[in-house]
Amino acid sequence: MDPAKTTAYLVGGGIASLAAAAHLIQDAHVPGNQIHILESGPLPGGSMDGGGNPDTGYVLRGGRMLNFSYLCTYDLLSRIASLTDAEKSVKDELDEFNAVPGNKTDAHARLVGRGIDGPEIVDVSHMGLDAKQRLDLIRVATTSEKHLGEKRIDGCFDAEFFRTNFWYMWDTMFAFQPWHSAVEFKRYLHRFIQEFPRINTLAGVDRTPYNQYDSIILPIETYLKAQGVHFQYDTKVTSISFFPPESHPQMTVSEIHYYAPTHGDHALIHIQKDDLVFLTLGSMTSCSSLGTNSTSPSPLPTPAESLTSPDGTWRLWSSLADPKVNPHHFSKFGNPSNFYSRVSESNWLSFTVTLKNGEFLKRLEGWTGNAAGTGALITFKDSAWLMSIVVPHQPHFLNQAPGTEVFWGYGLFPNKVGEFIGKTMAACTGEEIFTELLHHLDFPLEPTLSTSLTVPCMMPYITSQFLTRKAGDRPDIIPEGSANLALLGQYVEIPRDTVFTVEYSIRGAQIAVSELMGTEMPKEVYLGEHDLVVLLEGMKMLFT
Structure with missing residues (x-):
């Protein structure tokens, strides 16, 4: 395909589309001014x-742990200039940050339990697995995906397995639940075996200097705009049309229909002969609901409400997979309802705390022995909410006000009743969530509580990628017979790689550009088990 004649339309402004745009420019040599990103929200990413201010509170819906095995991610970041030094890449910036001894991750309080006299740091030098549980782990790791099928994780292990140190650390590091897919769990065992020896310290984790919006998204956006890429915000794509098979035997997009109040309401884009369309399917943060320090988030949406969400992402994917709407090609778009209709299995709640008094972090550092940014994940294993917190290096936002500190956390069981507040996490205000946390630490409520703001966020689909599924529920990146359409994001199928990672989205983008434009394919998925030393070290830790 001639890049000079190619115009590319990318539906969705997340990391997958941004990565696809960068690789279209750098690998396929498509001029930047011929690339258009259509985003339903006001910003990319x-x-x-991530954003906010000290008056209403900073907000992060989550954070991402990076490591050396993210070959596609680090390749992309090595091509994007730092915002602070044009001579350096974002990857250079990340490497320099993580090379500073005071920034290295080495968790001293990975798990916290509730003892007779209060909170106790759990000894996590051993995994707590018995012989049968180790054998069950090996059995899952060696069983084929086809044989595991739609089996749940808790269909592969006894009840005690879910009370071991290994499970508490594994499930909170990656956000697995017992009812999630055994296939996805198996993929993670293979994909992250190199992390087994340091699962208790998280020493293999790379952190960005600031939150990932400021450290990754903003530099990529800045680069793309400098290349002439057109960003059209507040634009919800409502449907995609195809040429009839009689005139185009291959599946070929003919029109993109969108709604944009700031751009003339309803409109359409006619797709020309050499044009390409990249469509991000689904969204793990669609229908997210923010509470405040004094209010709780909205209740979980019904499946019908999922299809009416403001971003329109689930409705768009559903229309493509509906034989009534898309009679000729519907079977090539998977099964979106498997991922958006089971919110009771895919939701959890995160919260961001803005501190205006240094007492909390000072106490936490003294108790854990970890300065801000070095402790990674602290999980309260006896919390009914299974609450965890992450205290990053400060400041965590480019615009973070002097005298403020920020950290975030989450609970994997927001519908359970807390030990101290006596309410479900989902029903709590921000202040009540922080109160529960302070009680778990046995820290005094004041002066911390009255000088902080906690913003809770309910996310109905945050782990929907982990739900049990059957073959075909996730479509291919390039649907069979597609002439000009690629599918991106967390709900496409990439063999061997793991969803719920930045790497998955960026690898998918690289594959899409390669397949449609004939550029070089991305590096193979890193599998540490092919390295005998990594395999032996992983097995050694498993048997501690």
Whole structure:
């Protein structure tokens, strides 16, 4: 395909689309001014967002742990200039940050339990697995995906397995639940075996200097705009049309229909002969609901409400997979309802705390022995909410006000009743969530509580990628017979790689550009088990 004649339309402004745009420019040599990103929200970044202020509170819906095995991610970041030094790449910036001894991750309080006299740091030098549980782990790792099928994780292990140190650390590091897919769990065992020896310290984790919006999304956006890429915000794509098979035997997009109040309401884009369309399917943060320090988030949406969400992402994917709407090609778009209709299995709640008094972090550092940014994940294993917190290096936002500190956390069981507040996490205000946390630490409520703001966020689909599924529920990046359409994001199928990672979205983008434009394919998925030393070290830790 001639890049000079190619115009590319990318539906969705998340990391997958941004990565695809960068690779279209750098690898396929498509001029930047021929690339258009259509985003339903006011900013790019999708789920990798972050913002706020000291008056209403800073907000992060989550954070991402990076490591050396993210070959596609680090390749992309090595091509994007730092915002602070044009001579350096974002990857250079990340490497320099993580090389500073005071920034290295080495968790001293990975798990916290509730003892007779209060909170106790759990000894996590051993995994707590018995012989049968180790054998069950090996059995899952060696069983084929076809044989595991739609089996749940808790269909592969006894009940005690879910009370071991290994499970508490594994499930909170990656956000697995017992009812999630055994296939996805198996993929993670293979994909992250190199992390087994340091699962208790998280020493293999790379952190960005600031939150991932400021450290990753903003530099990529800045680069793309400098290249002439057109960003059209507040633009919800409502449908995609195809040429009839009689005139185009291959599946070929003919029109993109969108709604944009700031751009003339309803409109359409006619797709020309050499044009390409990249469509991000689904959204793990669609229908997210923010509470405040004094209010709780909205209740979980019904499946019908999922299809009426403001971003329109689930409705668009559903229309493509509906034989009534898309009679000729519907079977090539998977099964979106498997991922958006089971919110009771895919939701959890995160919260961001803005501190205006240094007492909390000072106490936490003294108790854990970890300065801000070095402790990674602290999980309260006896919390009914299974609450965890992450205290990053400060400041965590480019615009963070002097005298403020920020950290975030989450609970994997927001519908359970807390030990101290006596309410479900989902029903709590921000202040009540922080109160529960302070009680778990046995820290005094004041002066911390009255000088902080906690913003809770309910995310109905945050782990929907982990739900049990059957073959075909996730479509291919390039649907069979597609002439000009690629599918991106967390709900496409990439063999061997793991969803719920930045790497998955960026690898998918690289594959899409390669397949449609004939550029070089991305590096193979890193599998540490092919390295005998990594395999032996992983097995050694498993048997501690």
